[in-house]
Amino acid sequence: MRTTADDAAFGAETGGTAGGTTGGGDGVIRVLLADDEAMIRAGVRAILSTDPGIAVVAEAADGRQAVELARGHRPDVALLDIRMPRLDGLAAGAEIRRLVPETGVVMLTTFSEDDYIARALGGGASGFLLKAGDPRELIAGVRAVAAGAAYLSPEVAQRVIRELSGDRMSRASAARARVEGLTARESEVLALLGAGLSNAQIARRLHLVEGTVKAYVSAILSRLQVRNRVQAAILAYEAGLVE
Secondary structure, X not given: OXXXXXXXXXXXXXXXXXXXXXXXXXXXXXXEEEOOOHHHHHHHHHHHOOOOOEEEEEEXXXXXXXXXXXXXXXXXXXXXXXXXOOOOHHHHHHHHHHHOOOOEEEEEEOOXXXXXXXXXXXXXXXXXXXXXXXXXXXXXXXXXXXXXXXXXXXHHHXXXXXXXXXXXHHHHHHHHHHHOOOOHHHHHHHHHHHOOOOHHHHHHHHOOOHHHHHHHHHHHHHHHXXXXXXXXXXHHHHOOOOO
């Protein structure tokens, strides 16, 4: 872990001061780097230094120090390892997003487990990179997040897409099975309900009286075992009844 003297020396090397900011008026992306392994930090710093538009302005050896340095330096991007002492990178990232919302958070780790990915993105991280990835991904990720975009390493992106696709497909299949028991007219009413139409609008569209539509809606809610129109509309969307 860096000492106060080390931090002061590092600030001098990067043109800033410990606990202050270097200023981003020159267009340089200012990065906070946090990893409990000094060798990893040195390697990442070396990769980033190949891009003249990126500058590492502060380094931390644990999550708590990362939060403190983020508050002091207010970097454009915080590049965090997940497994660090005192405060892990996931918790540190969430705290940085809360305290310094203008700082984009990127997780840099050897672990690509789904739980880590979900927790990182749920905590406000805009990027998730693997240490074993192409060094060019590191620079691309930092630049993307600094610009306000999101960036996932290809392997992580594939995992997220598979998870989302599988989840959506399973929900769609279950929703279709639930609406199969509806009559043709009930399916029509549900589709229009899912499209956001009111009872009166549905009645006009289907040339029915509004009281009849209300009866259909009540029957649909009962058959689908949902509590309200919102839940019914979501089910209609998941079942593919709403274009």
